[in-house]
Amino acid sequence: MEPDPNDLRDPYKPDAEEGELPDLECAICFCQFNNIFNTPKVLECKHTFCLECLARMNVKSAQPNTIQCPLCRAYTPLPDLGLPKLANDSTVLxxxxxxxxxxxxxxxNRNKGKLQVKRVPSSAPVLTHTINQSLDVVNPAGEERASARERSVLNTVLRSPLCKAFLMSAVAIMMVIIIIAIIILKVGPT
Incomplete structure (x- = not known):
């Protein structure tokens, strides 16, 4: 079925009346939304992004009092108390x-490029001791953390016996292929 050219719905936002689930990850960083630094913030254009990505955009923006939607380019003025006071996407939450x-x-703090937890709510779950109290949105420390996490996952996978057996088999096969190639090159075409 051909899409209707007169259909003005936003292809990036599912329709609530169709009963589809909202996207539970940020369209910029693809991280799942949460209630801390990846809080789903909705812009005036109704597109939703995490607070961290919006903060990164705002730090680099020449217009500190507005945020431009990366999907539709519409501008959203920031509340007087700043970026964290943008409306949360209650549907996603x-x-x-x-x-x-x-x-x-x-x-x-836009000047320092930092998001900070102001206070932990008394109704917060027991896991609050694992929450980072601040996040630097200017320096790529978050990227370093992600890459450290990826290295940790990679190391865990590489340590598994099945993975070691696969790698050893792959190395053995490559060695056989290289030896055959060397023999063929030495002997030459007959």
Whole structure:
């Protein structure tokens, strides 16, 4: 079926009346939304992105009092108290686990490029000791953390016996192929 050219719906946002689930990850960083630094913030154009990505965009922007949507390029003026006070996407939050229903109070210092947890709510789950209290959105420390996480996962996978057996088999096969290639080159065509 051909798409209707007169259909003005946003292809990036599912229709609520169709009963589809909202996208539970940020369209910029592809991280799952949460109630801390990846809180789903909705812009005036109704597109939703995580607070961290919006903060990164705002730090680099020449217009500190507005944020431009990366999908439709519409501008959203920022609230007087700053970026963290943008409206949360309550639909997305409602699909998060119950422990993530309460959003943490976050402060954004644009000059320093930092997001900070202002206070941990008393209703927060027991896991609050694992929450990072601040996030540098200017320096790629978050990227270093992600790459460290990826290295950790890679190391775990590489240590598994099945993976070691596969790697050893692959190396043995490559060695056989190289030896055959050397023999063929030495002997030459007959």
């Amino acid at each position: 409602s699909y998060l686990p119950s422990a993530m229903q309460h959003v943490y109070s976050i402060r954004f």
